[in-house]
Amino acid sequence: MFGEEKSVGVAVLGLGNVGSEVVRIIEDSAEDLAARIGAPLALRGVGVRRVVADRGVPVELLTDNIEELVSRDDVDIVIEVMGPVEPARKAILSALENGKSVVTANKALLSVSTGELAQAAESAHVDLYFEAAVAGAIPVIRPLTQSLAGDTVLRVAGIVNGTTNYILSQMASTGVDYETALADASALGYAEADPTADVEGYDAAAKAAILASIAFHTRVTADDVYREGITKITPADFASAKALGCTIKLLSICERVTDDEGQQRVSARVYPALVPLKHPLAAVNGAFNAVVVEAKAAGRLMFYGQGAGGAPTASAVTGDLVMAARNRVMRSRGPRESRYAKLPVLPIGMVSTRYYVNMYVADEPGVLSLLAAEFAKRDVSIAEMRQEGVADEGGQRVAARIVVITHRATDAALSETVAALEGLDAVHRVASVLRLEGNSE
Amino acid sequence: MFGEEKSVGVAVLGLGNVGSEVVRIIEDSAEDLAARIGAPLALRGVGVRRVVADRGVPVELLTDNIEELVSRDDVDIVIEVMGPVEPARKAILSALENGKSVVTANKALLSVSTGELAQAAESAHVDLYFEAAVAGAIPVIRPLTQSLAGDTVLRVAGIVNGTTNYILSQMASTGVDYETALADASALGYAEADPTADVEGYDAAAKAAILASIAFHTRVTADDVYREGITKITPADFASAKALGCTIKLLSICERVTDDEGQQRVSARVYPALVPLKHPLAAVNGAFNAVVVEAKAAGRLMFYGQGAGGAPTASAVTGDLVMAARNRVMRSRGPRESRYAKLPVLPIGMVSTRYYVNMYVADEPGVLSLLAAEFAKRDVSIAEMRQEGVADEGGQRVAARIVVITHRATDAALSETVAALEGLDAVHRVASVLRLEGNSE
Numbered sequence: 001m002f003g004e005e006k007s008v009g010v011a012v013l014g015l016g017n018v019g020s021e022v023v024r025i026i027e028d029s030a031e032d033l034a035a036r037i038g039a040p041l042a043l044r045g046v047g048v049r050r051v052v053a054d055r056g057v058p059v060e061l062l063t064d065n066i067e068e069l070v071s072r073d074d075v076d077i078v079i080e081v082m083g084p085v086e087p088a089r090k091a092i093l094s095a096l097e098n099g100k101s102v103v104t105a106n107k108a109l110l111s112v113s114t115g116e117l118a119q120a121a122e123s124a125h126v127d128l129y130f131e132a133a134v135a136g137a138i139p140v141i142r143p144l145t146q147s148l149a150g151d152t153v154l155r156v157a158g159i160v161n162g163t164t165n166y167i168l169s170q171m172a173s174t175g176v177d178y179e180t181a182l183a184d185a186s187a188l189g190y191a192e193a194d195p196t197a198d199v200e201g202y203d204a205a206a207k208a209a210i211l212a213s214i215a216f217h218t219r220v221t222a223d224d225v226y227r228e229g230i231t232k233i234t235p236a237d238f239a240s241a242k243a244l245g246c247t248i249k250l251l252s253i254c255e256r257v258t259d260d261e262g263q264q265r266v267s268a269r270v271y272p273a274l275v276p277l278k279h280p281l282a283a284v285n286g287a288f289n290a291v292v293v294e295a296k297a298a299g300r301l302m303f304y305g306q307g308a309g310g311a312p313t314a315s316a317v318t319g320d321l322v323m324a325a326r327n328r329v330m331r332s333r334g335p336r337e338s339r340y341a342k343l344p345v346l347p348i349g350m351v352s353t354r355y356y357v358n359m360y361v362a363d364e365p366g367v368l369s370l371l372a373a374e375f376a377k378r379d380v381s382i383a384e385m386r387q388e389g390v391a392d393e394g395g396q397r398v399a400a401r402i403v404v405i406t407h408r409a410t411d412a413a414l415s416e417t418v419a420a421l422e423g424l425d426a427v428h429r430v431a432s433v434l435r436l437e438g439n440s441e
Numbered sequence: 442m443f444g445e446e447k448s449v450g451v452a453v454l455g456l457g458n459v460g461s462e463v464v465r466i467i468e469d470s471a472e473d474l475a476a477r478i479g480a481p482l483a484l485r486g487v488g489v490r491r492v493v494a495d496r497g498v499p500v501e502l503l504t505d506n507i508e509e510l511v512s513r514d515d516v517d518i519v520i521e522v523m524g525p526v527e528p529a530r531k532a533i534l535s536a537l538e539n540g541k542s543v544v545t546a547n548k549a550l551l552s553v554s555t556g557e558l559a560q561a562a563e564s565a566h567v568d569l570y571f572e573a574a575v576a577g578a579i580p581v582i583r584p585l586t587q588s589l590a591g592d593t594v595l596r597v598a599g600i601v602n603g604t605t606n607y608i609l610s611q612m613a614s615t616g617v618d619y620e621t622a623l624a625d626a627s628a629l630g631y632a633e634a635d636p637t638a639d640v641e642g643y644d645a646a647a648k649a650a651i652l653a654s655i656a657f658h659t660r661v662t663a664d665d666v667y668r669e670g671i672t673k674i675t676p677a678d679f680a681s682a683k684a685l686g687c688t689i690k691l692l693s694i695c696e697r698v699t700d701d702e703g704q705q706r707v708s709a710r711v712y713p714a715l716v717p718l719k720h721p722l723a724a725v726n727g728a729f730n731a732v733v734v735e736a737k738a739a740g741r742l743m744f745y746g747q748g749a750g751g752a753p754t755a756s757a758v759t760g761d762l763v764m765a766a767r768n769r770v771m772r773s774r775g776p777r778e779s780r781y782a783k784l785p786v787l788p789i790g791m792v793s794t795r796y797y798v799n800m801y802v803a804d805e806p807g808v809l810s811l812l813a814a815e816f817a818k819r820d821v822s823i824a825e826m827r828q829e830g831v832a833d834e835g836g837q838r839v840a841a842r843i844v845v846i847t848h849r850a851t852d853a854a855l856s857e858t859v860a861a862l863e864g865l866d867a868v869h870r871v872a873s874v875l876r877l878e879g880n881s882e
Contacts, residue, residue: 137739139588147580150759298578315738318591
């Protein structure tokens, strides 16, 4: 149709939810994709752990010899959707070294090895695309690397993990506790058998590392990202949030910050935070994802959609596949990694946010002023302090639940304050400390 | 920094809000942009209607000889932000023929001349980018052409005109009539002295033509887009909408439709519609824009942000500039126009939606069944029929206001029904007919 009819050879590594959907789209939309690319796609093989029939793909296309598949002469593009970090890393490096363009959805790998992979792609003059690695079907990587290439990104804040968002949405709407909501999520297939990567924020941290790297043209790896999970959030926290006109969301936040010495730095962090109900992220419920980007000229942008699942992720993967294939046909290349800024990472202690502190204290006169003094000593200014209830023991009031909302303070100052509070006789325990985001007072 | 230090020459045509911001960003972010591109940008000249000092740009860079500017040997990329259709069309064609890549924000031009411009870009092997032409800073063009290149887009529905959205938001929140809201918008600079292009839907129709063309890989021009403006919307319509749990928005809708004969067609249309308050577009207020995309694999995506204004539009323009410049440095090219589908346009008469019909009728027994019969005769099924008030004349009840909500029906059937209703003695007048979108019953 475009004169160039030599087909573009594709190898798919992995035949799980995403891989199966990708293979299906390549087959079902063959004519459309060929017209968009300028040449037909040809599926050369599918790499799997064990070759067995009835996988929905002709058995002769299946192979467990990944190394051979990614080095075949008739393969132009390798799609890696097998995870985890290894053996994916080895397969991708091998593909790149063999001159294949690579499309991957592997956020865990990218968040630790972007440098190595980008370098290999650069040396081989091929494309490395990974739109599906963050927020599934939602275009986020391409808008950040291309659409906003002329702007200065100031902040990226997103809900990028569907499992935790489902759990928190359930807790918010039904009042159940964390364990119950997790069990629901597991029953519905939203949480894996071992939910650690999701509920402890590792998945969200990997995505934060990728977002921070591309938004700020620097390199941030998963280890640079401060991380807290959602396992300690209680119905009491949701009750307090509600009373404050907020809900609780697990946020991945990437910020460009100027430190006290005027140095530009990058902050990347993942934690559950109180978010005002009026903030656009507060309305993102269930398994949905959303990313808010603030840029100097563009202002605030929001991207919303399905962040996970076979079909949505496959949409992002095949979008990348079409772009990489089109580049092959046009003997062109997509954008290279842009990483000139080399911004140092701001330690969490220097990060400044507002806080919500929830504690149980002796129900006696004078306690509030004692508490307030500890905040004041460390220059943590209190915006609001309120008693939200009492704890009984054998019919006796033994403790009052006190909630404190602070103005902006550094994490270091707040942590010292909490340690001091915990040392007071009048304080039974500090039950939870959460940040308050999306509200700048 | 990347070995290649020859600068990329840029000419900017037009020095209004957007042009001034683009020039400012090129200067203020010179170092960043150079690092991202791999070579510095050099502003060679700015085309203006009249060369006068104090335009914020060194006067020696200004020229009124556009033809000469776009053919200069040291210009690689031409940014057209001068509008309107002419002389922009001539300048862009001349730039493309001279081998310059072009970035434009000119939706009016693109909606009538995309074919001609794309062909010229193709012949000259250069880039033609126009992210800023739809929804300002919000990345929409690139997500549709690239991120969703592997998916099948089913529907695009957006609020893409800030002026009308401001007016309708004002009417919804304050209850004022159209004229008052328009006057407010004018006073705040949200509406132009002659607001026709906005309030009659011409601007939104141009954007619908562009969106439909790229979403469905076909060619839709402004003339193919069915269009209704917002000038006849009344406070009574908003009151009815509210009673139905809806608000009213001016929507640009592009759909892939299979007609009765199994033929794939495209529908592009602009009109004010009732939108349920729960729909994500209902919450898009004031001068903001949003676009909802539904694709087969990706599901529903939403893009939200500032759709107009100097800085947001300049963000999109300079993003395109960086991509075009990077392609120059890498001797590469961005995606070409993809237009293989050639879908015929579905006439509005064959478009099927739900309707809201608001009419004043004689306040007598038997009238409702008379009205209902006219709907039934034409197979337009009624979902809801209610009396919403009475009209007085000299203290006498002379008419009842009746609101009818239909199930899905074709525009042809509904139009015939309305004509028949208007012919009834009992019907004083059909005051308004609006579609109901975002609700599929």
